[in-house]
Amino acid sequence: MSIDLPVDLGMPSAGPGATGTAGVPRLPDGSALAKKDFTSDQEVRWCPGCGDYAILAAVQGFLPELGLKRENIVFVSGIGCSSRFPYYLDTYGMHSIHGRAPAIATGLAATREDLSVWVVTGDGDALSIGGNHLIHALRRNVNLKILLFNNEIYGLTKGQYSPTSHVGQVTKSSPLGSLDRPFNPVSLALGAEASFVARTMDSDRQHLTSVLRAAAEHRGSALVEIYQNCPIFNDGVFDVLKDRTEAAARILHLADGAEVAAGDDVVVRDDRGSLAVVARAEADPARIVRHDVTAENPSAAFALSRLDSPDLGHVPMGVFRNVQRPTYDDSLREQIASARTGEVTDADIDALLAGRDTWTVGA
Amino acid sequence: MSTKLVQKLDRVVIRFAGDSGDGMQLTGDRFTSQTALLGNDLSTLPNFPAEIRAPQGTLPGVSSFQLHFADHNVLTPGDAPDVLVAMNPAALKANLRDLPRGATVIVNTDEFTKRSLAKVGYATNPLEDGTLESYDVHPVALTSIAVEALAAFTDLTRKEKERAKNMFALGLLSWLYTRPMEGTEAFLKAKFADKPQILEANLTALRAGYNYGETTEDFAVAYEVAPATMPAGTYRNVTGNVALSLGLVAAAHRAHLPLFLGSYPITPASDILHTLAGLKRYGVATMQAEDEIAGVGAALGASFGGALGVTTTSGPGLALKAETIGLAVSLELPLVVCDIQRGGPSTGLPTKTEQADLLQALFGRNGESPVAVVAPATPADCFDTAVEAVRIATTYRTPVIVLSDGYLANGSEPWRLPRTAELPDLTVEFATEPNAVDDKGAPTFHPYLRDPETLARPWAIPGTPGLEHRVGGIEKADVTGNISYDPDNHDHMTRLRQAKIDGIADTIAPLTVDDPTGDADVLVLGWGSTFGPIAAAVRLARATGARVAQAHLRHLNPFPPNTGEVLRSYSRVIVPEMNLGQLALLLRAKYLVDVESHTSVRGLPFQAGELADVIVSAATSVSDAPLKEAAK
Numbered sequence: 001m002s003i004d005l006p007v008d009l010g011m012p013s014a015g016p017g018a019t020g021t022a023g024v025p026r027l028p029d030g031s032a033l034a035k036k037d038f039t040s041d042q043e044v045r046w047c048p049g050c051g052d053y054a055i056l057a058a059v060q061g062f063l064p065e066l067g068l069k070r071e072n073i074v075f076v077s078g079i080g081c082s083s084r085f086p087y088y089l090d091t092y093g094m095h096s097i098h099g100r101a102p103a104i105a106t107g108l109a110a111t112r113e114d115l116s117v118w119v120v121t122g123d124g125d126a127l128s129i130g131g132n133h134l135i136h137a138l139r140r141n142v143n144l145k146i147l148l149f150n151n152e153i154y155g156l157t158k159g160q161y162s163p164t165s166h167v168g169q170v171t172k173s174s175p176l177g178s179l180d181r182p183f184n185p186v187s188l189a190l191g192a193e194a195s196f197v198a199r200t201m202d203s204d205r206q207h208l209t210s211v212l213r214a215a216a217e218h219r220g221s222a223l224v225e226i227y228q229n230c231p232i233f234n235d236g237v238f239d240v241l242k243d244r245t246e247a248a249a250r251i252l253h254l255a256d257g258a259e260v261a262a263g264d265d266v267v268v269r270d271d272r273g274s275l276a277v278v279a280r281a282e283a284d285p286a287r288i289v290r291h292d293v294t295a296e297n298p299s300a301a302f303a304l305s306r307l308d309s310p311d312l313g314h315v316p317m318g319v320f321r322n323v324q325r326p327t328y329d330d331s332l333r334e335q336i337a338s339a340r341t342g343e344v345t346d347a348d349i350d351a352l353l354a355g356r357d358t359w360t361v362g363a
Numbered sequence: 364m365s366t367k368l369v370q371k372l373d374r375v376v377i378r379f380a381g382d383s384g385d386g387m388q389l390t391g392d393r394f395t396s397q398t399a400l401l402g403n404d405l406s407t408l409p410n411f412p413a414e415i416r417a418p419q420g421t422l423p424g425v426s427s428f429q430l431h432f433a434d435h436n437v438l439t440p441g442d443a444p445d446v447l448v449a450m451n452p453a454a455l456k457a458n459l460r461d462l463p464r465g466a467t468v469i470v471n472t473d474e475f476t477k478r479s480l481a482k483v484g485y486a487t488n489p490l491e492d493g494t495l496e497s498y499d500v501h502p503v504a505l506t507s508i509a510v511e512a513l514a515a516f517t518d519l520t521r522k523e524k525e526r527a528k529n530m531f532a533l534g535l536l537s538w539l540y541t542r543p544m545e546g547t548e549a550f551l552k553a554k555f556a557d558k559p560q561i562l563e564a565n566l567t568a569l570r571a572g573y574n575y576g577e578t579t580e581d582f583a584v585a586y587e588v589a590p591a592t593m594p595a596g597t598y599r600n601v602t603g604n605v606a607l608s609l610g611l612v613a614a615a616h617r618a619h620l621p622l623f624l625g626s627y628p629i630t631p632a633s634d635i636l637h638t639l640a641g642l643k644r645y646g647v648a649t650m651q652a653e654d655e656i657a658g659v660g661a662a663l664g665a666s667f668g669g670a671l672g673v674t675t676t677s678g679p680g681l682a683l684k685a686e687t688i689g690l691a692v693s694l695e696l697p698l699v700v701c702d703i704q705r706g707g708p709s710t711g712l713p714t715k716t717e718q719a720d721l722l723q724a725l726f727g728r729n730g731e732s733p734v735a736v737v738a739p740a741t742p743a744d745c746f747d748t749a750v751e752a753v754r755i756a757t758t759y760r761t762p763v764i765v766l767s768d769g770y771l772a773n774g775s776e777p778w779r780l781p782r783t784a785e786l787p788d789l790t791v792e793f794a795t796e797p798n799a800v801d802d803k804g805a806p807t808f809h810p811y812l813r814d815p816e817t818l819a820r821p822w823a824i825p826g827t828p829g830l831e832h833r834v835g836g837i838e839k840a841d842v843t844g845n846i847s848y849d850p851d852n853h854d855h856m857t858r859l860r861q862a863k864i865d866g867i868a869d870t871i872a873p874l875t876v877d878d879p880t881g882d883a884d885v886l887v888l889g890w891g892s893t894f895g896p897i898a899a900a901v902r903l904a905r906a907t908g909a910r911v912a913q914a915h916l917r918h919l920n921p922f923p924p925n926t927g928e929v930l931r932s933y934s935r936v937i938v939p940e941m942n943l944g945q946l947a948l949l950l951r952a953k954y955l956v957d958v959e960s961h962t963s964v965r966g967l968p969f970q971a972g973e974l975a976d977v978i979v980s981a982a983t984s985v986s987d988a989p990l991k992e993a994a995k
Contacts, residue, residue: 025826040833042845071828076664079836086833087846092825094667095835096660097690103625103657107664107672108825110648111623115668115825133660136653332648339643349616349783352645353609353746355599357546358780359400363595 018219018330020143023113025069033064040090046081051202051228055149056088058208063091066216068116075118076105078125081156082149082228085120099130102137105144110329116216119146124154127163127183134223138194140328141220145212148185148225149202153234166310171233186305186320189223190298196222197301198319202229203242207317214319220327240312252277252307254318256293260304262314267307275303277314293322367577368584374433375540375588376441379532380458381450381471383417383426386529391428393533393550397542399600399777402590403432406895408440408968409773413630413713420474420482425457434589438899440774442970448532450474450505453483464497469535471528473506501581505531512571516564523561527568534572541587544569596779603742603771604631606778607701608638610749611673612645613781617750618757618789620671624649625661627680630713631769632703635675655683659700663687666696667834669793669824671753675701678720679710681764685728688762692732692860694834695811695820697756697763699749704768706966715966716769718891719942724764725920725949731857733864735759736920738766740894743778745771748917750786755867757791760819766919768941770968771892794821797829799842808832810844818863868921874929878912879905885982886933888958890916890946893939893969900974907975909982919946927954935981937961939974 027033038060046052063073073091077083079098086093096104101119109117119137126134126148137144153171154160160173164185168177189197196218200211208226215222227238240246249263260267261280268287270276275289292300301321307314377394381387388409395407408429417424431441446467449455451474462468475488489495490502509531513524530551537544548566555562576582601609615622626636626649640649648670652658659674666672676684681702691698704720706712724736735755739748745767752763797806798821810832811820823830832844840847841855876886889897894915901913914929916922930936930950936958938947944960951958961977963969 069826069828071831072826074825086835090831092831093833093835094664094694095833095837097686097836100656100660100687103652103660104664104667106657107623107625107650107661107666107670108668109664110650110661111621111665111670112668112825132653133657136657332650336643336646336648340646341644344616344645346616346783348645349613350780352642353599353613353780353783354597355601357396357400358597358599359402360597361402361590361593361595 020145020216020219020222021066021068021116022219024072024116025114026067027069032067033070035060035064037070038063038089038091040088042087044088045084047232049229049231050081051151051230052082052085052149054202054205055147055208055226055228056085058205059212060089062209062212065213066116072114073116073118074108075120076101076108077120078122078130079156080122080125080154081230082120082122083125099125099128100133101125102130102133102144102146106137106140106142106328109142109144110332113329113333117144119144121146121148122155123148123150123152123162123164123185127185127188131163135188135192138189138192138221138223141195141325142328143219143221143330145215145222146224148223149228150185150225151228151230151234152182152237153230155230155233159233184305184308185223185225187302190302190305190321193298194223194321195220195323195325196319197321198222199225199227199317201227201238201241201317211319214322218322219330220325238312241315250312250315252304252314252316254291254293254304254316254320256291256319258291260289260291260316265314267304275307277307293319295321296323367582369541370584370586372586372588373435374431374437375446375586376429376431376444377446377448377536378427378429378444378458378461379448380425380427380454381529382419382453383412383414383424384419385426385450386526387426387428387450390529390533391430393547394536394542395430395775396546396550396600397537397544398430398432399598400546401542402593403588404435404437404591404593404777405430405432405600405775406437406440407431407775408770410967411714420451420453420479422453422457422483425453427454427458432588434591436591436593438895438902439968439971442972448536450528450532452479452485452489455489456483456485462498465499467499467501468495469501469503469532471505471532472502473504503535503575503581508575509568509571512567513564516560516567518560519564524564527564530565530568531572531575534569534574535576538573538576539582539585541585544573593777594779598777598779600775601743601746601778602634602773602775603739603745603767604634604703604773605638606743606745607739607749607765607767608635608642610746611639611671611699611753612642612647613746613783613786614750614753614789615647615671616645616783617786618671618753618791620669620757620791622647622673623662623665623670624673624675625652625658625665626650626675627652627655627658629655629677629680631705631772632675632677632680632701634772635701635703655680656687659684659687659698663691663694663696663698666691666698667694667824669822671697671699671757673699673701675703677703677705677713678707678723681720681723682727688734688764689728689730689732690836691762692728692734693836693839695760695860696822697760699752699756699763699765701765701767703772704766706964712966714769716892716968717941717964717966718766718768718893719945719964720766721890721919721942721945722948724766731861733861733920735761735763735864735867735918736766737763737918738891738916739771740891740915740917742771742774742776746778746781750789751917754787754789757789758819758870759817759863759867760822761864766891768892791822793827794823794830795827809842810834811839812842813859818859818866865921868918868924871918871921871923873925874914874916874923876912876914876929877901880910883910883912884934885910885978886912886914886929886936887978888914888916888930888936888938888950889940890919893941896969896971896974897939899971900969900978903971903975904978904982907979909979911978911982916946922953927956930954930956930958935959937978937981939969939977941969
């Protein structure tokens with residue numbers, strides 16, 4: 001993978017060049033945490049074979065490399081199977097209510113520059129009941145890392161179709177097939193002008209970790225869609241992407257500056273300005289798309305996200321977009337800092353209470 | 364100096380009424396400010412439609428502002444105006460029925476055209492057909508005189524000149540009631556600093572109005588209302604929403620916590636968002652959220668991080684926030700929720716007042732989810748109530764709902780400024796150390812190990828080493844805070860959460876009763892914004908010789924510990940409310956006292972006179988069979 005950005009946490013706390021964890025206290029030089037330090041004493045209670053185990057292991061394995069103090073990391077989740085995640089991490093955590101984690105995390109991130117704030121959510125939590133909060137967190141560009149576990153089904157409520165289930169999917173609540181057209185989470189996030197959008201998969205530890213690393217590095221909202229298998233209600237939905245031969249032909253690797261290609265296929269610009277997957281042998285070399293992850297205009301990233309097909313014929317994987325723009329929480333802190341004239345004293349509050357028009361009544 | 368007669372009055376009620384676009388709220392607001400600076404006691408009632416610009420000249424488009432000022436303590440904006448300023452036929456028609464005979468009516472004759480009269484169903488001109496024969500009518504061509512006064516402003520259009528008619532009216536009334544205009548002049552200079560032409564025009568119109576009063580023979584007498592005797596101190600005039608905002612800022616300062624407001628605009632609460640958004644200098648962070656749910660969610664997130672999380676809303680928004688408030692009950696974190704009540708259900712009456720969210724505040728959540736509920740009594744009391752809400756929220760780690768309403772929010776009164784240093788010390792102690800040992804004897808942290816006094820759990824904020832823990836909405840095991848589905852634990856935790864809220868009663872002042880003769884049989888008990896009208900009504904009733912006691916609840920959950928005792932000391936208890944008897948329901952259920960409910964839901968505060976009749980009739984028939992419920 002080419003996503004191998006250096007994790008440099010000594011950057012300024014805001015403004016161009018700041019990293020996602022700038023301002024978060026780091027461990028002293030020479031000391032480090034290990035995976036076990038991020039493992040809580042709680043028994044993990046997902047179903048056997050659930051993709052969440054792999055994601056949990058990857059996250060626990062990844063967090064030590066951030067070099068941050070453990071107490072300055074917070075995981076906030078909503079409701080759903082994935083949202084049990086915080087209980088299993090020995091950090092600060094909040095298991096909140098359905099769909100609202102991005103809003104709660106926004107209040108936390110806005111008031112605490114010194115925290116690395118992560119949101120764990122699922123396709124129902126983030127895209128159905130919480131769709132509004134998700135798009136607004138992304139448009140504001142709050143410094144949050146949002147891990148969206150997508151298994152295309154409702155697991156915790158036992159098997160209803162979700163906003164990412166495909167049309168015609170037979171579930172408990174759609175015995176004749178789902179009528180809903182699914183969201184493409186990546187397209188949705190890009191439409192909300194998210195500054196960082198990526199896709200990865202539960203079973204590919206290395207890729208998952210590299211995407212987490214890039215997300216942590218990014219200052220602003222990072223949406224990471226993680227294809228995740230539900231062995232009970234939607235088993236095997238991503239199996240073709242887990243078979244080595246099939247994956248090679250289907251996964252369009254997104255690497256900055258590289259051609260977007262899978263197996264013998266390559267992505268080209270077509271005559272109508274959108275993208276198409278064609279056999280490399282037939283591709284006009286001038287039209288082959290090289291991925292530009294930092295393109296200001298999200299149109300190219302959006303076009304890549306539209307290469308998805310319901311049969312997983314081709315699936316772009318990796319970082320779709322990674323651009324810098326001011327974050328909501330940094331800007332809010334800047335407004336306050338520039339309005340401040342020093343410590344607020346009792347006399348300042350007295351003057352505030354008095355306002356401009358006072359009169360005095362003598363004793 | 365005026366050459367005319369000056370007559371002294373002890374009190375005046377003025378109502379400015381006009382079209383929504385006529386600037387009546389501004390006119391009333393300025394007149395109020397001038398009156399406050401003069402040292403009168405006062406109370407105001409703005410009343411306007413929900414539409415920004417309802418169809419011009421129509422009854423639904425009438426906007427009014429009532430001000431009661433006096434040389435003595437006043438409790439309400441007044442039942443009936445002594446003076447009505449009517450800028451058009453709609454304003455006259457909409458307000459005439461509130462005027463007692465003999466009242467002064469100043470009308471803008473320019474607007475009494477055939478078309479405007481027809482718009483509100485006047486077949487003939489009420490200025491000419493005898494409709495107003497019982498009133499002291501002053502017909503003034505306000506618009507054309509104002510335009511005439513601005514003849515020199517050749518760059519202004521006629522429309523722009525016409526807009527200055529409210530300043531002309533303000534000038535006239537300032538003369539009539541001997542009000543100083545310097546404050547308004549300074550206000551205009553600040554407001555129109557970038558528009559010198561408009562500024563000059565407004566100042567000219569204002570002075571022209573004053574001079575018109577001075578010269579016209581239509582007004583023979585000017586009036587004076589002497590300053591009221593008020594406790595010594597420095598005062599300002601303040602609306603409930605501003606007082607509430609300032610109370611939150613002062614309380615956060617006394618708690619040494621950053622204030623974070625997550626809010627979504629909603630009438631009549633938005634002014635709190637506007638006010639706090641302008642106070643970044645004091646470290647106040649405000650976030651205009653994408654919806655009501657995000658507003659309270661962000662506030663709760665901020666509280667989790669150790670800030671003072673606040674959200675502001677009105678009834679429909681409180682409904683949307685219910686689930687998050689329930690989460691805060693489970694997380695046991697401080698959260699202040701300000702509900703500026705308005706008429707309901709649903710969208711209801713956005714700009715009118717009501718106090719019908721009491722039961723929603725107490726019970727409008729799933730499961731047993733008790734929260735503290737407090738209510739301010741007057742606009743200035745919104746400050747103290749905000750401080751009290753913050754005290755309870757931070758001490759007990761609980762959501763607190765503040766029930767203000769549209770009447771308090773927009774109404775104003777003089778406020779004797781407190782000294783910040785003398786406000787309660789609300790310093791909060793975050794947990795910093797492990798509070799237990801684990802099975803192996805190692806130090807550990809139990810997030811639900813409670814303070815034995817308050818039953819509050821420790822507030823351990825992220826960033827504190829060694830206290831890493833997880834909170835959430837799933838039932839928590841007592842002490843450890845781990846997920847627990849154990850039946851006994853849930854029963855225990857449910858009772859603990861209730862006991863924690865009940866225990867707040869130990870730290871609140873007992874309910875005090877105002878019973879000057881000490882032998883009253885009738886108690887009038889209210890809560891929230893009905894304080895002024897009830898107190899005025901009790902005053903009227905006492906003037907007739909009735910022996911009446913009054914008490915007022917600030918704490919609605921829990922009630923002050925002596926509430927039952929107070930209720931049982933009177934043979935009759937009357938509970939006036941701007942709902943259909945919600946407090947009465949609670950009192951009957953909790954104390955088994957057959958209180959009598961008197962209710963009104965007209966979108967307007969009670970009238971003191973009407974309430975006094977109810978009280979007097981109760982006091983005089985105390986030995987008879989209890990009155991039938993007075994509710995209509």
